[in-house]
Amino acid sequence: MKWIPKFNSSNSLRVIFVIAIFILLFLSSIAYKHNRDLNESSKLLMHNYEINIQLERLMSAIKDAETGQRGYIITRNSRFLSPYLFSRDKVNTSFIALRKLTADNPKQQQNLQRLFKLIILRFASFENCLKYSEPATYDKRKLDNHMFGGRILMENIRFQVDEMNDIEKKYLQKRLKIYDQETSLGPVFSISLFLAAMTFILLAYRQISKDIVRLKIYNRRLLISSGLMAESEKIGKFSTWQWDLETDKIIYSDNQFRLLGYEPGAFVPTKETFLEFVHADDKAMIEKSMEGIVNHKSLPFVYYKIVRPDHQIRYLKSTGKLLVDRNGSKILLGINFDITDEHLLNIELQERNSELEKSNKELASFNHVASHDLQEPLRKIQTFISRVSDADKAVMSESGKNYISKIEISAKRMRVLIDDLLLFSRTNTTKKEFIKSSLTELFENAQLELNEAIEEKKAVIITTKLPKLHVIPYQIEQLFINLIGNSLKYSQNDIAPKIVIECDKIHSTLYPELLDQSVKKFYKITFSDNGMGFDPQFKETIFILFQRLHSKTEYPGTGIGLAICKKIVDNHKGYIIADSTPNKGSVFTIFLPE
């Protein structure tokens, strides 16, 4: 599945997104803290400000009291006394407020306590001043003392208030400084972080759009290949199905529906649907092999019949395999082949084959039996003749003797014919046991067999080293006997026969029209003689059974010898050809596969 692209970017995309989110989260948490600190410091400021105001109010109330008292002492008009009378309450209110505001600060509380004591002393001094300024109790010296004492107290009070204000201010400054240190994240850094996050997101976006383009391309390719697949299923008469073992969902290809005799998508397939189509004969077998799929995770080839809704029977061949995809989900993939045509053809072929085999057998046994049964009466004729010639030749007339001798010759010829025919049928019917044999040895055997004829004709045989091949030994020996015998028989009257045997290993491409090109190497063995030769127009007919080029009185023969040669070479998946120049000689060439 080379063509499935690897979208690894999805992983890097995830990483980019996570980083960007973390940066944003970090930024927002910083902003939140910053905001809170700001809030805190403004609260602190308000607090400081309030203390400040209350202290000022306190001061102004005391000052009001002082001013009112002075006005009263000078004018003696009691109207000036009213601010003095109210000021006590104002002081108290401010004091309570201050106490609340400084509740969290023990040092300020102490200061406040001290301030309070000073204020009480101040008011006591007011009372005394009033008392000694009254005409009834007037005492100039005491009044002066108290007035002066009031003055000093007043400065102490101001001093105390200032000190408290100072403390608050210092505290405020300290806190603000801490906040400033805490939220020391500079704006440049924040902005660069933000920009980084943005860059990441932009990168991710770019990757996504790139992936989408690639996806589109692959999607188109997928569409094309699935279209091709559907088309090839139609042409090739096969179909596919997928069975997701996890979800138990089954998907049929379009052609699967067609194979079952339906339009694509005519029904929703389930595990059981398919069985309904299977022919009753094969149902149990298919059911078993379907169980086997789940157990063995694969399905060897099964052959069975299905019945289409229109009762048409189709022959199917199916196989399947378990696929585990990258996500680990198990999908069973199956292929069904509609082999009905092949099956019917096969049946026809088988029938023809067995018919052929039968007729072949009949022919062979006919041939064999005929030859055997023909031998019996012939043998008797010959034996009777031999008896006649022994006992009665002397008293027979010349013509009678002549007839007897003619009968004898005919009977002999008949014997040769039968023997050759028997040999021919035997090359056909006996079992073909191929044994690795040395052709040189077989050739020597053949030569030994023909020794008599070779010596008689004073023939010269020039041989070469022959290979070792897987052959039927006695047949190859017979082949050599027939070929040499042929050369000896058809030699020229006044020339001693010379037979040259040559052997070569050749490539089949050298003889593209003759040799089977699926076999690469052949041994080419040639038998050349200097005999009388034959007209090359007969170079093919001489291999046909009972074909003779000479009258039987010229050369005895049955026309079977070369037919046997051809049969033997055929048995070895080889070839034999002949060529000749009359009165010069013939060349017989055999090709045997390596």
Next chain:
Amino acid sequence: MQKNALHILLADDDEDDRLFFKDAFEEVKVQTKVEFAFDGMQLMEYLTQPDAKLPDILFLDLNMPKKTGKECLAEIKQNERLKNIIIAIYSTSSSEQDIEDTFVQGANIYIKKPSDFNDLKKIINEVLTVNWHYQTSGLNRDNFLLRL
């Protein structure tokens, strides 16, 4: 009929062949007593009689009605009393299969019926002069088929 004459038995259904066989034996110099069985069944009936005089050499044709020569050969070789009879197969057939089969079954020699009376006489002479003790102990495939 002398007592020391060789007892020969030929099982063959062919009348002519029996005639040739008889004539040939008469012309052979060795003293013999030749008897015939007309088919395989008759042969086995004769041999399996408890008091039957067993032949010195049994000539057995292969192609016979009722019981073929091969069947007879198998029965003879399974019979304790008969299995040591010297058996010469005497057949028209020279098929490799027949030669192989009878050799494996334990026949002593294979003779192809000749087509010349003189050859027949030669063959009979040959068979009668074979030292059978030597022949049976040194049985081999090469000299099983009698060649002249």
